[in-house]
Amino acid sequence: MERWKINLGVLWFGTFFVMSGMTMIIPFLPLFLQQDLGVTDESAIGAWGGAIFAANFVTSFLFQPIWGRVADRIGRKVMLLRSGFGMGLITILMGFATEPWHLLVLRLLNGVISGYNPAAIALMSATAPKARMGFAMGTLQSGITAGTILGPLIGGLFADAFGFRPIFYITGGLLFLASILSWILIKENFDREKAAAQPATSMAEDVRKLLRDKRLAALLGTTFAFQFALLCPVAFIPLYIQRLHESMANIAFWSGFVGSVTAFSNMIFAPLLGRLSDRTGPAPVLFITLIGAALMFVPQAFAGSVGELLFYRFLLGSFLGGIAPALNTLIRSYTPDGMVSRVFGYNTSALALGNMCGPIVGGAVFGLVDINGLFLVSAGVLLAAAIWIRAVVPGAELRRKERRRNPGG
Numbered sequence: 169m170e171r172w173k174i175n176l177g178v179l180w181f182g183t184f185f186v187m188s189g190m191t192m193i194i195p196f197l198p199l200f201l202q203q204d205l206g207v208t209d210e211s212a213i214g215a216w217g218g219a220i221f222a223a224n225f226v227t228s229f230l231f232q233p234i235w236g237r238v239a240d241r242i243g244r245k246v247m248l249l250r251s252g253f254g255m256g257l258i259t260i261l262m263g264f265a266t267e268p269w270h271l272l273v274l275r276l277l278n279g280v281i282s283g284y285n286p287a288a289i290a291l292m293s294a295t296a297p298k299a300r301m302g303f304a305m306g307t308l309q310s311g312i313t314a315g316t317i318l319g320p321l322i323g324g325l326f327a328d329a330f331g332f333r334p335i336f337y338i339t340g341g342l343l344f345l346a347s348i349l350s351w352i353l354i355k356e357n358f359d360r361e362k363a364a365a366q367p368a369t370s371m372a373e374d375v376r377k378l379l380r381d382k383r384l385a386a387l388l389g390t391t392f393a394f395q396f397a398l399l400c401p402v403a404f405i406p407l408y409i410q411r412l413h414e415s416m417a418n419i420a421f422w423s424g425f426v427g428s429v430t431a432f433s434n435m436i437f438a439p440l441l442g443r444l445s446d447r448t449g450p451a452p453v454l455f456i457t458l459i460g461a462a463l464m465f466v467p468q469a470f471a472g473s474v475g476e477l478l479f480y481r482f483l484l485g486s487f488l489g490g491i492a493p494a495l496n497t498l499i500r501s502y503t504p505d506g507m508v509s510r511v512f513g514y515n516t517s518a519l520a521l522g523n524m525c526g527p528i529v530g531g532a533v534f535g536l537v538d539i540n541g542l543f544l545v546s547a548g549v550l551l552a553a554a555i556w557i558r559a560v561v562p563g564a565e566l567r568r569k570e571r572r573r574n575p576g577g
Contacts, residue, residue, distance in 0.1 A: 171355055172295045176304055178353045179288045180311035185346035186252065186284045187315025189259065189339040190224075192323030197221070200332045205268050216268045220275050222524060227279030229520035233371060235283045236513020239290065243358035244509055245350070247287035252347030254281035256340045263336030284346070285312060286516040290509045291356055293500035301500065302450055305493035306442020313435040313489075317428055374510055382560045383502050384511065387495055388518045390458070393553040394491050395522025397465070400530040400549075401542035402427065408539045412474050422474055426481055433485030441490030442497075450494040450501075451561045457490035458554035465547035469540040498561065 193200070198217050201207040207216055239247040258278045265271045289308060296304035326335050378384050409422050445453040464484040471477040495515075503511045530542050537545065 172292075172297065172300075172304070175295050175354055175356075176292060176307060178349050179292055179308060182248070182252070182346040182350050183285055183288055183308060183311040184315040185342045186255070187312050188319035188322060189255075189315075189342045189346075191316055191319030192326070192335055192339050193262075196323065196327045196332055196335070199327075201268060201271075204332055205265065205271070207268055216272070220268070220272050223272055223275035224279040224282070225520045225523045227276050228282050229279075229517045229524070231280050232283060232286060232513040232516040232520070233374070233510060234513070236286065236290075236510035236516075237371070237374075239287060239509030239513075240506060242360060243356055244287045244291035244294065245354050245356045245358070247283055247509070248291065248350045248354065249347055251282055251284040251287060252343055252350060255284070256343035256347060258340075259336055259343060260340035263333045263340075283513070283516070286512045287509070289496055290512045291354070293496065293512075294508060295356065300446060301497045302442040302445030302453075302493060303439060304442070305496045306439040306445075306489070309438040309442075309489070309492045309496075310435045313431050313438065317431040317435065321428075374507070375514075377507075378511065378514060381502065384499065386556045386560045387499050387502070388515055390454075390491075390553040390557055391495055391515050392518040392522045392525075393549050394458075394461075394488075394495075395519050396526040396529070397461075397546035397549045398488070399523060399526030400546050401539055402527070402530075404530065404534060404539040404542065409474055409477070412471065412477065426474070426478060429478055430481045430485035430488065433482045434489040437486045437489030438493055442493040445490070445494050445497060450497040451557070453490050454494035454498065454561075455554055455558050457487045457494065458550050458557065460487035461491065462547045462550035462554065465543045465550070469543035 197220065198213050201213050201216055201220075207213050235247055235251075255278055258274055258281060262271060262274050265274065289305070292304050292308055293301065323335055323339075326338060330338075378388070405426055409426065441453055441457065461484055464480055464487060468477060468480045468484075471480060496512075499511060499515060500508065530545075533545070534542065
């Protein structure tokens with residue numbers, strides 16, 4: 169088997185284990201605070217739960233560009249191992265928490281040490297053939313999405329079977345397993361002498377350089393917009409489901425199902441749309457999937473039943489599956505070789521910022537526009553991103569560039 173395919177297979181399982189491990193605690197976090205950490209007041213549970221959940225994104229937003237700079241100097245595989253083993257240890261320590269602030273501090277540290285996924289994306293972008301880049305990025309995205317889908321489900325099942333604290337030990341073990349597989353099987357041809365010879369630049373200089381390139385600025389802005397739009401209405405979907413069918417039992421189950429169906433179709437379509445971008449170029453795929461995702465948010469605002477909402481959310485996921493792989497392929501294409509990990513680090517920061525701002529803005533404007541309006545806000549944000557991409561990343565330009573590099577591809 170070709171080396172890049174071996175790397176892709178290992179990184180798929182690695183990202184799956186990382187994402188499933190990181191999302192396993194979501195279903196039982198409020199119960200863990202209540203039953204194991206002694207937080208009994210519902211408002212305090214909500215406050216601690218929100219802070220603990222967001223803490224990881226805050227520090228991840230700040231530190232990902234730093235780790236990207238280090239990766240450009242010493243290699244991406246080292247960053248995989250640093251992040252995987254580090255998160256494994258921190259997650260195991262979460263199982264020993266006795267106060268809510270212990271969990272908060274550890275989640276902050278987890279965000280500091282995180283970075284497996286951006287390192288995996290950067291490594292894959294450096295080893296996959298240009299003509300197969302879309303497929304590689306789509307397949308890698310499907311591993312991330314599969315872990316995101318199954319993590320909460322596995323966490324809920326394990327919590328019922330073993331209790332809460334063992335989940336942290338199991339999660340840490342999965343992260344160690346992902347790191348060991350990466351250590352043994354991943355191969356990277358990284359020239360440290362060449363990297364060290366690159367002129368040293370400050371983070372401020374890197375940011376100015378990125379912003380001067382209108383294409384990279386648009387791509388990072390689209391990463392933020394994509395995540396913002398996805399999370400803006402998500403906290404209020406259970407209320408929407410309850411409104412659509414006031415007598416419906418198992419609201420929590422249907423709420424989880426509505427969220428999962430989007431991720432499930434995302435997982436299916438990401439590799440398929442990645443293959444399509446290898447044939448047509450990633451820029452047209454990105455533009456079309458942004459438009460399609462924007463349009464799929466609109467009918468959700470006017471759904472008449474949970475069945476309709478499920479159908480529209482499935483279609484939404486099918487378009488979302490093409491956005492991240494096309495974004496990553498385009499980012500790699502426009503990034504100088506010596507800055508790949510740094511730029512993907514900034515891209516991860518943009519994603520983390522979307523994770524933070526989406527729910528915050530959604531909560532702030534919910535009282536003004538209701539959830540129907542939030543769906544339309546998400547549609548507008550993605551439509552604006554599509555227009556921005558269309559203006560600065562012409563679809564034919566990148567395809568011609570790739571053909572010149574790979575006449576036989």
